Amino acid sequence: MMLERMTVHYQPIVDLNTGTIAGFEALLRIVDVGGRAGSIGPVIEQIESDPVLLDRLMRRLLGMIRRDTVPMFERYPGFYVSVNVPPAILGARTPLGEAPIRDMLVELDLVPYQDRLVCEITERQALGAQGRAALELGRQNRIRLAVDDFGTGHSGIAQMLGLTIDILKLDCSQVALLTKDVTAERLLRGIIALASLIRARVVAEGVETAAQAFFLQAAGVDCGQGWFWSQALPAAELPKVLEAGFPNWRRDLVERLNETR
Secondary structure: OOHHHEEEEEEEEEEOOOOOEEEEEEEEEEEOOOOOEEEOHHHHHHHHOOHHHHHHHHHHHHHHHHHHHHHHHOOOOOOEEEEEOOHHHHHOOOOOOOOHHHHHHHHOOOHHHHHHEEEEEEHHHHHOHHHHHHHHHHHHOOOEEEEEEEOOOOOOHHHHHOOOOOEEEEOHHHHHHOOOOHHHHHHHHHHHHHHHHHOOEEEEOOOOOHHHHHHHHHHOOOEEOOOOOOOOEEHHHHHHHHHHOOOOHHHHHHHHHHHOO
């Protein structure tokens, strides 16, 4: 019953240089009796502690992503969909030596589109034994990978250099400190340098202000997501966002600032 109340909203990930939509993060929501979609925070621990329930949830989540986004992949080339995948789903081996996520992609006929999907695990998970195994198995199965909440685990650069990943996602707590804390700004520049070394792109989460957006773009961050551009949206609104993007976000903001002077 709980899984049947789950739905997915999608938060745009914006290319900071062009304003086009680089992708969306798929975020699970639970629909209450009034039809309102809210956070799954209150039930996520229960789900993650039950392997059977977790497996069913991931299959339902990927099925909804397929329903919502596959029809748009051909019409709008280039954008991807990222989704948080627990190491237990990404990294445990099936009898055929593959990750459970691979079985799910096959079952849901998502293999032809797997280059448009990005699986995320957190930095803390990535640096643990299970997380490293998950990343390695994901790579063997040609799955695109992202490390989420980057900058919170206090990892050594040497550890991160050993990972083969596609995207580093800067944690929203670090973004919130930009323009206020010199240490946060230095950490950002270090992350950008690390990303360059491992040939990964950098995405900043939780961008809420113009100052943060401008700073990130000037520092060389590739993409941003957050309420500055858009909240997470129901699937029906994605074509409109893909068509329009945010190509003039910097120019429009400068014009508004000039009007207030």
